[in-house]
Structures are given as structure tokens and as C-alpha cells.
Amino acid sequence: MAVRDIILYPDPILKTVCDAVETLDDSVKALIQDLVDTMVDAGHSVGVAAPQIGVTRRVVVVDVSKSKLGRDNNHGQLVMVNPAILEKEGCSTMREGCMSVPDYTGNVSRAERVVVQFLDREGVEKVIQASGFEAVAIQHELDHLDGFLFLDRVSSLKTDVFRRKK
Amino acid sequence: MLKKFPVHRIEDLIIAREDTMNHFALTIIGRDRPGIVAEVTEVLYQLGCNIADSSCTLLGGQFAMILIVSSQEIGGKEPFIDAFSAIEQGGLSVFVRMLKPGGELHPDLRGEICMISVYGSDKPGIVYRVTRELSTRRINITDLNTKLVGTKDRPVYVMMLEALLPEGQTEEDLRAIMAGLKDELQVDISVRSITPVEL
Numbered sequence: 001m002a003v004r005d006i007i008l009y010p011d012p013i014l015k016t017v018c019d020a021v022e023t024l025d026d027s028v029k030a031l032i033q034d035l036v037d038t039m040v041d042a043g044h045s046v047g048v049a050a051p052q053i054g055v056t057r058r059v060v061v062v063d064v065s066k067s068k069l070g071r072d073n074n075h076g077q078l079v080m081v082n083p084a085i086l087e088k089e090g091c092s093t094m095r096e097g098c099m100s101v102p103d104y105t106g107n108v109s110r111a112e113r114v115v116v117q118f119l120d121r122e123g124v125e126k127v128i129q130a131s132g133f134e135a136v137a138i139q140h141e142l143d144h145l146d147g148f149l150f151l152d153r154v155s156s157l158k159t160d161v162f163r164r165k166k
Numbered sequence: 167m168l169k170k171f172p173v174h175r176i177e178d179l180i181i182a183r184e185d186t187m188n189h190f191a192l193t194i195i196g197r198d199r200p201g202i203v204a205e206v207t208e209v210l211y212q213l214g215c216n217i218a219d220s221s222c223t224l225l226g227g228q229f230a231m232i233l234i235v236s237s238q239e240i241g242g243k244e245p246f247i248d249a250f251s252a253i254e255q256g257g258l259s260v261f262v263r264m265l266k267p268g269g270e271l272h273p274d275l276r277g278e279i280c281m282i283s284v285y286g287s288d289k290p291g292i293v294y295r296v297t298r299e300l301s302t303r304r305i306n307i308t309d310l311n312t313k314l315v316g317t318k319d320r321p322v323y324v325m326m327l328e329a330l331l332p333e334g335q336t337e338e339d340l341r342a343i344m345a346g347l348k349d350e351l352q353v354d355i356s357v358r359s360i361t362p363v364e365l
Contacts, residue, residue, distance in 0.1 A: 047365055069363065095362040105362040133363070140365040150365070 001033040003041040004053035015147040018056045024123040035061040049144030060141040069133040083118035096150045106154035187236045189270035196258035198229040278331045286353030288321035306330045
């Protein structure tokens with residue numbers, strides 16, 4: 001449908017707790033398509049959350065299958081409506097950046113494995129277990145739905161925050 | 167000859183304003199105690215300076231501040247020296263340097279970023295030997311810190327550094343270079359990619 005501009009901090013939309021989707025109507029379907037188009041267009045992106053394109057509804061898309069780190073361990077393109085993390089396990093640290101916070105990165109510790117419940121594109125209830133980079137991407141995108149940025153999660157100082165590779 | 171350029175957009179105004187900014191590098195160090203940052207930044211605030219990039223940390227018993235500051239009004243380092251004289255009398259050392267235009271801009275760094283951890287019994291030359299290997303291969307160090315830990319009898323040296331690999335050099339190459347040093351220096355060294363992931 002349409003590639004949308006990525007909303008940049010300090011836009012207050014990024015600090016907003018998003019609303020749950022009540023019915024999977026045409027507006028949600030259009031939103032999903034815009035999220036997928038925007039993710040694909042931003043070649044390097046492995047996920048986009050609805051608030052990043054200016055919509056405060058609980059929808060994200062994640063696809064790590066095209067990235068070096070996620071290539072061998074993924075569920076392909078995930079469309080997640082009203083996602084919720086049911087279980088978390090383990091801990092690993094990765095240096096994250098975000099399209100909505102350009103030129104800044106920081107080390108973030110997140111769960112290594114997560115069990116996530118969500119509605120897929122067709123409104124079917126799904127539960128998956130994700131690990132590795134896919135789990136990190138899911139947690140990062142879901143944070144957006146609650147108004148959290150990776151800046152709220154940086155785990156330690158000193159050599160931690162560094163400008164991202166261009 | 168003085169030329170006048172028409173200004174149409176707000177972006178042009180911002181750029182025009184940026185152009186007239188002078189940038190300074192400030193280093194301040196002294197015995198640690200609560201209040202150093204507030205005292206230093208109060209002076210900068212009174213001078214009308216903006217703090218851009220900065221890094222401040224505790225090294226041994228000394229608190230060290232490194233800052234890049236900007237000012238539209240100040241054209242040399244003298245006003246800083248005057249303004250900081252009271253702070254210097256209080257025991258902090260202040261060093262100021264005016265940057266050449268463009269010196270405040272972050273270079274466009276591209277490539278894999280690797281973290282190198284080096285640790286082992288303290289001995290002379292650990293930092294020198296590791297960084298010389300990087301230097302001869304044109305590998306740029308973007309961050310480095312060291313710490314002396316362990317006990318007086320058995321001091322342990324820890325160095326963590328971040329390095330940017332130029333095109334054509336890989337994490338494996340770097341690992342091979344460091345493996346050679348490991349034997350020579352009798353220390354433990356590990357290398358891992360910490361290239362950020364964009365989400």
C-alpha cells in the first residue's frame with residue numbers, strides 16, 4: 001500500500017502507550033501492509049512498530065530472516081496484532097540502534113528466549129517461541145507499543161553508547 | 167567582497183547559525199568529590215556555552231571530564247581561563263583548546279566494530295603492543311579504557327577497547343593477530359564483533 005515515513009524522537013507518539021486492536025478491520029489490514037512496506041523499503045530494518053509510522057495501535061511486524069544474525073533461526077515474516085510476551089528466559093546483551101533514534105546506539109540486555117502470543121494477519125491466535133536475534137527484535141518492537149525506547153533499557157555505561165555504523 | 171545570500175528556509179537559518187559557532191575542547195581533572203560536575207557546568211552555563219559531546223569518569227581517585235562545548239560569542243580560550251580560575255584554585259586542573267572549524271564534527275565511521283578484551287598479570291607494554299598491532303594495520307581505536315585490579319602482590323591488568331575494522335579486514339584476521347600477542351605477552355585476549363543492530 002504505502003511506505004510511510006519513520007517517526008523520529010522527540011515525537012511524543014513514540015512515548016505513548018498504544019491501544020489494543022478491537023477488530024481486525026480494513027484499517028488494521030491497511031496498517032499492517034504499511035508496516036510491511038515500510039520495513040521492506042528500509043532495507044536494513046528487521047522490524048517496525050505502528051507508533052513508528054504514527055499509529056498508536058498495538059501492531060508490529062518483525063522479519064529477521066534477511067539479516068545475517070537472524071538468517072538461521074526465525075519464523076519468517078511475523079505480523080503481530082495485540083502481542084504479549086508470556087514467558088522470558090535467559091539474558092543476552094546486544095548493541096541496539098533504532099530507526100526512530102538516529103545516530104545513537106547502546107548495549108541492551110534482553111531475554112534470550114521469549115514465548116509470545118498474538119493475532120496474526122488473519123486474526124488467528126498464535127503462540128510462538130522465539131530465540132536469539134528474533135527474540136531481541138520482538139522485544140524491541142513490543143517495547144514501542146508501551147512507549148519504551150532502547151534508551152530506556154541501556155544496561156551499563158562506559159564504552160556502551162556509541163554512534164552507529166552508517 | 168561581501169556577498170549576501172538570501173535566506174528562505176528555517177534550515178538555512180539554522181545552518182547559518184551553526185556556521186558562526188566556535189567549538190572548544192575542555193579537559194578538567196581533579197581529586198574526586200561530590201559537586202565537580204555541577205561547578206564546572208555552572209561556569210559553562212554562565213558563559214553561555216552549549217555542551218555537545220562529553221565523557222566524564224572516575225580514574226583512580228581522580229574525576230576526569232572531557233567536553234566539546236560551543237559558543238557563538240566566545241572567540242578564544244581566554245574567557246574560559248578567566249571563568250575557571252576560581253575552580254582551578256579549588257584544586258581542579260582545567261585545559262582548554264579552541265577547535266579549528268569542522269573539528270567538532272563526528273567523522274563518518276564505517277565498518278565492523280570489534281571489542282577486544284585483554285587481561286592478565288600486569289606487565290609493561292600491554293597497551294603499547296596491542297595498539298601498535300592495530301596501528302600498523304590502520305585499525306582505528308574508537309574507545310579504550312584500562313583498569314588495574316587484583317591485589318598488590320598479584321596485580322591484574324584489564325584493557326577493553328573498541329576498534330573499527332577498515333574495509334577488507336575481518337574479525338577473523340583480528341583474532342589471528344591477537345592470538346600471536348597472547349603468547350608473546352602471556353595475557354588472555356578475546357575479540358568479538360559488537361557492530362550495532364538496527365531494529
